[in-house]
Amino acid sequence: MSKNKLSFAGASILATLVAMVGAVHGQDVKTDRGEQLYAKNCEACHHVGENIIRPEKTMDRSLKISSKAAFKRFLSRQNGLMPPYLTIVRSDKDLSALYSYVKKLPDLKLTPQSQAAH
Numbered sequence: 001m002s003k004n005k006l007s008f009a010g011a012s013i014l015a016t017l018v019a020m021v022g023a024v025h026g027q028d029v030k031t032d033r034g035e036q037l038y039a040k041n042c043e044a045c046h047h048v049g050e051n052i053i054r055p056e057k058t059m060d061r062s063l064k065i066s067s068k069a070a071f072k073r074f075l076s077r078q079n080g081l082m083p084p085y086l087t088i089v090r091s092d093k094d095l096s097a098l099y100s101y102v103k104k105l106p107d108l109k110l111t112p113q114s115q116a117a118h
Ligand code: HEC
Pocket: 038, 041, 042, 043, 044, 045, 046, 051, 053, 054, 057, 058, 059, 062, 063, 064, 065, 074, 079, 080, 081, 082, 083, 085, 088, 102
């Protein structure tokens, strides 16, 4: 009896985790355009503004995002192992949406959910 209850709890925790992973990778769950673009193009290497390839080059407090113009210049060319993002750069709407999202990253980092991941 209690064993069944336990595996039920396990199953619902698993379902929650699957839903969370889906929210990170799926595009349809998110409504914020900048967040969608970030999840699709940047999140894999820059989970909440960090850098999995060059850990010392975190991006959430980078000078490259000190202004939208600097951000645009940065995304327009190859930077080490980071590819250029010309499709985003060509759309001012997408660039602005992504820019305002990356500016929010330092605050998003402080949410309990992302802290639990560390
Ligand atoms: C394939 C992995 C990868 C992806 C995907 C990626 N980046 Fe990067 N990013 C890097 C690497 C590696 C660097 C360090 C570049 C270098 O060597 O100078 C970097 C550096 C940066 C920096 C500058 C950090 C500094 O040096 O001050 C910013 C800002 C940045 N990325 C933003 C983004 C954004 C926005 C996206 C999505 C549009 C993105 N990155 C997608 C790998 C990636």
